Amino acid sequence: GDSVTQMEGPVTLSEEAFLTINCTYTATGYPSLFWYVQYPGEGLQLLLKATKADDKGSNKGFEATYRKETTSFHLEKGSVQVSDSAVYFCALTYSSASKIIFGSGTRLSIRP
Amino acid sequence: DAGVIQSPRHEVTEMGQEVTLRCKPISGHDYLFWYRQTMMRGLELLIYFNNNVPIDDSGMPEDRFSAKMPNASFSTLKIQPSEPRDSAVYFCASSPYPGTPGSPLHFGNGTRLTVT
Numbered sequence: 001g002d003s004v005t006q007m008e009g010p011v012t013l014s015e016e017a018f019l020t021i022n023c024t025y026t027a028t029g030y031p032s033l034f035w036y037v038q039y040p041g042e043g044l045q046l047l048l049k050a051t052k053a054d055d056k057g058s059n060k061g062f063e064a065t066y067r068k069e070t071t072s073f074h075l076e077k078g079s080v081q082v083s084d085s086a087v088y089f090c091a092l093t094y095s096s097a098s099k100i101i102f103g104s105g106t107r108l109s110i111r112p
Numbered sequence: 113d114a115g116v117i118q119s120p121r122h123e124v125t126e127m128g129q130e131v132t133l134r135c136k137p138i139s140g141h142d143y144l145f146w147y148r149q150t151m152m153r154g155l156e157l158l159i160y161f162n163n164n165v166p167i168d169d170s171g172m173p174e175d176r177f178s179a180k181m182p183n184a185s186f187s188t189l190k191i192q193p194s195e196p197r198d199s200a201v202y203f204c205a206s207s208p209y210p211g212t213p214g215s216p217l218h219f220g221n222g223t224r225l226t227v228t
Contacts, residue, residue: 041221
């Protein structure tokens with residue numbers, strides 16, 4: 001079946017470090033891919049998305065590129081801040097489906 | 113846009129009591145989802161509705177859980193009787209049409225349930 005696999009956390013980095021959170025997926029069709037972020041005490045909110053192969057989603061300095069050949073959607077940021085500390089979820093959905101498949105989440109902690 | 117509104121934010125109850133969680137989706141969103149989040153199992157889909165009709169409740173853990181959506185602006189998730197293992201954060205989310213490419217879910221801030 002369809003699934004999303006994220007790198008296990010927690011990930012701890014120093015401020016201004018480069019961030020990569022890996023996400024790979026298995027899908028029988030052509031899904032849309034998402035990254036959601038969950039700050040402490042809040043619900044998930046959309047961070048960025050991509051709807052087709054080679055699309056790059058970007059927001060708040062974060063980027064992810066839809067790679068069909070490697071079935072990946074890795075999240076990157078060039079210089080993280082303490083305020084980026086949160087849990088990050090990779091997810092996919094199909095154009096004909098009514099459900100979203102979430103990864104298990106990766107907790108990110110940034111040290112000042 | 114007020115976003116998805118959940119109440120209460122926190123609920124503490126004793127084992128055996130009935131618990132009702134409430135959700136108001138974003139106006140115009142035809143899909144409503146209930147999720148449960150725990151450290152052990154992560155984010156689990158419990159049930160979702162389309163136009164107030166339950167479409168898939170296969171994630172509801174057992175008969176103690178029930179969900180209703182009497183109209184387009186209100187949904188409840190009820191646990192009766194509650195047990196300590198139900199302790200979790202429960203999220204409601206809505207979407208205009210999650211099948212549209214790139215259409216995300218909009219989440220509420222959740223209800224943290226503690227059953228003692």
